[in-house]
Structure formats: structure tokens, C-alpha cells
Amino acid sequence: MMVRATYHVEAEAPLEKVAKEIAAEQSTGTWTDVPAERDVHEKLGARVVSAKEGTVVIDFPAEIFEPVNVPQILSVVAGNLFGLGGLKALRLEDVDFTPLLKHYKGPRFGIQDVRKYLGVYDRPLIGTIIKPKVGLSPKRTAEVAEQAALGGLDLIKDDETLTDQAFCPLEERLTAVMDKLDKAEAVVGKPCLYAVNVTAGADKIVERAERAKELGANMIMVDILTAGFSAVQAINEAGINLPIHVHRTMHGALTRGAFGISMPVIAKLTRMVGGTNLHIGTYSGKMERNISDIDRSRDILREPWNDFKPMFPAVSGGIYPQLVKANLDHYGIDCILQAGGGIHGHPEGTIAGAKAMFQAVEAWKKQAPLPEYAKAHHELAVALKKWGH
Ligand SMILES: O=C(O)[C@@](O)(COP(=O)(O)O)[C@H](O)[C@H](O)COP(=O)(O)O
Ligand SMILES: [Mg+2]
Numbered sequence: 143m144m145v146r147a148t149y150h151v152e153a154e155a156p157l158e159k160v161a162k163e164i165a166a167e168q169s170t171g172t173w174t175d176v177p178a179e180r181d182v183h184e185k186l187g188a189r190v191v192s193a194k195e196g197t198v199v200i201d202f203p204a205e206i207f208e209p210v211n212v213p214q215i216l217s218v219v220a221g222n223l224f225g226l227g228g229l230k231a232l233r234l235e236d237v238d239f240t241p242l243l244k245h246y247k248g249p250r251f252g253i254q255d256v257r258k259y260l261g262v263y264d265r266p267l268i269g270t271i272i273k274p275k276v277g278l279s280p281k282r283t284a285e286v287a288e289q290a291a292l293g294g295l296d297l298i299k300d301d302e303t304l305t306d307q308a309f310c311p312l313e314e315r316l317t318a319v320m321d322k323l324d325k326a327e328a329v330v331g332k333p334c335l336y337a338v339n340v341t342a343g344a345d346k347i348v349e350r351a352e353r354a355k356e357l358g359a360n361m362i363m364v365d366i367l368t369a370g371f372s373a374v375q376a377i378n379e380a381g382i383n384l385p386i387h388v389h390r391t392m393h394g395a396l397t398r399g400a401f402g403i404s405m406p407v408i409a410k411l412t413r414m415v416g417g418t419n420l421h422i423g424t425y426s427g428k429m430e431r432n433i434s435d436i437d438r439s440r441d442i443l444r445e446p447w448n449d450f451k452p453m454f455p456a457v458s459g460g461i462y463p464q465l466v467k468a469n470l471d472h473y474g475i476d477c478i479l480q481a482g483g484g485i486h487g488h489p490e491g492t493i494a495g496a497k498a499m500f501q502a503v504e505a506w507k508k509q510a511p512l513p514e515y516a517k518a519h520h521e522l523a524v525a526l527k528k529w530g531h
Contacts, residue, residue: 143241144201146191147219151198152231152400161193164223164232165200197235204241212371212411215242224401231400237407239414243448246414250378251385252451253444253476256418259360259385260296261332265507266475267454268499269297269335270492271482276304283310284318286492290485291326291334293496297478298323300339302365302391312338312350313357320358337363337387337419344373351377355384361418363387367396367408371415378416387456388417398430405432409439413447419454419478426468428460437472444476454478462487463502463512463525470506479503489528490521497521 153160166172169188170179186206191199208214220234257263270290272283287298298319306312316338323334340350340362347369351362364374366388374386396402405422412420422439423431443453455477457469462484469479481499488495498521505515505522513531516523 143204146238147200148236149198150233150235153229155228157193161190161198165190167222209242209245220403234403248450249416249418251418267296267478269478269480270485271299271301273482273486275301280315280318283315284322287319288322288326289492291323293493295496297335299337302389305339305341316357335361337361339363341365341369347373348376348380351382355382361385365389365391367392371411375415385418388412388420390421405435406438409442413450419456421456421458424457425472426465462529463498466502467506494521498525
């Protein structure tokens with residue numbers, strides 16, 4: 143069985159020649175022939191399937207991989223090749239992991255599990271990010287979270303840079319937030335998820351996730367590219383049994399340039415190691431976008447694949463009520479609309495900001511033009527006045 147990798151390649155030399163160099167470098171070869179290589183090439187040598195019009199397809203024998211070792215898998219399909227001379231561009235566009243999938247369990251919690259926990263079935267989830275992203279005390283963080291939950295939101299997450307800093311210790315923050323969410327649930331009649339960011343070094347991350355579980359967390363968050371895919375895998379293998387919100391901070395260094403790894407590949411690996419939600423970009427928002435990569439990543443997270451549970455795409459980055467339609471027209475309801483500034487920046491505060499997002503979703507469901515719908519919905523009208531339409 144072969145693991146097939148597809149690359150976009152631009153080089154000075156003929157593509158066929160460059161493809162052979164990449165296949166050699168990433169399997170059993172190097173820049174010159176080594177006699178002993180002939181003995182292992184037959185079994186482990188990568189083969190160039192095709193090299194034309196900037197696309198290089200290479201088959202790697204499944205035996206070259208340690209199946210459950212994502213760091214090793216990446217070292218093969220996305221390792222030294224990026225450093226080879228004479229290249230103008232090299233991007234790993236796709237990998238067919240089929241021969242390795244039997245070694246992965248995928249998400250422990252998928253779209254339906256999260257919907258069941260929240261009791262929300264007929265609309266997108268609406269979430270927020272604690273803002274300002276860092277600097278608040280545990281007490282202030284919990285107050286912001288309480289407002290968000292009283293606004294009816296489904297998910298509150300720490301920001302990607304907030305972990306266990308001295309100004310906001312994780313355990314104190316988590317306990318304070320969960321206490322406020324319990325109180326808010328009594329008022330609004332539905333639970334709210336809090337994705338506490340347990341991102342830490344390899345020596346600590348599983349222990350930190352276990353501690354979060356002990357303290358009553360109902361979701362955890364991991365910055366998968368800075369912590370590593372295997373961190374999410376280890377948390378799931380440890381049986382902590384919590385849904386995992388996956389942030390992709392640092393992705394731009396990989397996904398945006400001439401040299402890198404596409405977001406669809408990152409989405410596949412995230413579903414394999416067991417994320418529940420993953421940031422994959424917006425069709426309209428503050429971040430740069432590659433529409434075809436968002437389309438592919440969206441489908442990779444949600445469509446049937448190896449009996450893995452489907453994941454929620456997190457639609458985040460400069461989201462506010464006016465951008466709801468532009469995103470839901472492409473995502474439909476199986477996504478999480480996440481707004482930080484777009485909720486906490488509402489002139490009348492977090493609860494009003496949350497309500498304005500709900501009103502924008504209702505308008506989308508009713509296909510009502512936003513300015514029209516705002517005439518009967520105050521919070522939305524205020525948002526339109528502040529951020530324009
Ligand atoms: O820090 C931020 O910018 C956010 O919290 C959004 O805040 P706002 O809602 O205030 O913009 C998220 O980290 C980005 O969405 C990440 O980008 P992506 O989702 O593209 O990975
Ligand atoms: Mg953020």
C-alpha cells in the first residue's frame with residue numbers, strides 16, 4: 143500500500159528531475175548514490191507517479207512510516223524537501239493517508255455530540271473569544287464569560303496566547319469561569335462550552351488537560367501547530383474524554399507562502415488525531431483567505447471519512463453580524479461562528495453583542511436583508527450603526 147503525496151513545485155531544473163530528487167531525499171536516497179541504498183530501495187524507496195504542470199505526485203511505501211507517529215509522518219512527507227536547492231516554490235497540497243487510517247480513532251466528540259450537549263440542532267453554533275486576549279484576571283475573565291453565556295452563546299474560548307500566565311492562572315480562571323457558567327445556565331436554560339487553553343510543552347500538556355477535567359472543564363483548547371498534532375493525540379489516548387477545540391495559530395507560516403503545507407492537509411491530520419472543532423478560515427473576515435483551501439478543509443472536516451466523527455469548522459477572525467451571511471452561505475449551519483471583537487466590541491456590551499449575532503443568524507435563516515431585519519431588532523441595529531453595512 144502507498145501513501146500518496148501531491149506537491150505544487152516550481153523549480154529551475156526540469157520537473158521530472160526535481161521530483162526524483164524529492165522522492166529520494168524523503169525516502170532512502172541522498173545527493174549521491176550510496177551502494178547499500180540499493181538493498182532498501184525496493185521496499186522503502188518512494189516513487190514518482192507524475193510530474194507535470196507544476197504538480198508532482200509521489201507514492202511512499204506505507205512501511206516507511208511509523209503509523210501512529212505523526213511527527214515522523216510529517217518528517218517524511220514534509221521534511222527536508224523544503225530545504226532543497228533550486229526550488230522556487232514547494233507546497234504539500236494533499237496526502238492520501240488511507241493505508242495509515244486504521245491506526246487512528248478520529249474525534250471522540252463530533253458535531254452531533256456537541257449539538258446534543260448544547261441542545262442546539264437547527265442553527266450554527268455561536269461563540270466568542272475572551273477579549274482582550276490577555277491581561278484580564280481570573281475574576282474579570284469569568285465576568286466576561288458570564289456575560290457571554292447570559293447572551294445565550296454556545297461557546298467561549300480562551301485566546302490562543304492565554305495559557306497559565308501569572309496574571310491569569312489557568313486553574314483559578316477555569317474554576318471561576320465554570321462557576322459563572324453554571325449560574326448563567328440556570329438563567330438561560332442551556333449550557334455553554336468553555337474551551338480552556340491547555341497548550342503547553344510535551345512534558346505538561348496531558349497533565350494539564352487531566353487537571354482541567356478534574357476542575358470541571360467541559361471542553362479544552364489546543365494550539366495544534368505550536369504544541370504538535372501528537373499533543374492532541376496524547377490527550378485523547380490518555381482517555382481524558384473532553385471535546386477539543388483546535389486553534390491553528392502559526393498556520394500562516396505554513397499555509398500562506400510559496401513553501402509550506404496546505405490547510406487541507408492540516409485539517410486531515412487534525413481529524414485523524416481527534417479534534418472536535420478546527421479554525422479553517424472565513425469567506426469574509428479580517429484574515430487572508432484561500433477560498434479553494436477553505437472549501438476543501440470544510441469538506442475534509444465534515445464529510446464521511448473512515449468512520450471518523452465529523453468536526454465543526456470554526457469560522458473566526460474579524461467576524462461580526464454583518465459578515466454572518468457571507469459565511470453561512472458557504473458553511474450552512476454545521477459550523478461555529480466565533481466573534482471576539484464582533485461581540486465584546488458592541489457599543490452596548492457583550493450580551494447585546496451576542497444578541498446581535500443571533501439576530502443576524504435569524505435574518506440569514508429567514509433570508510431577510512440585514513438593514514430590514516434590524517428595524518425590529520435593536521442590538522443588530524446598533525451593530526449596523528457601529529460597523530456599517
Ligand atoms: O485572536 C484573534 O484574532 C481571534 O481570536 C479572533 O478574534 P476576533 O473575533 O476579535 O477577530 C482568532 O485567534 C482568529 O480568528 C484566528 O484566526 P483563524 O481563525 O484564521 O485561525
Ligand atoms: Mg485569537
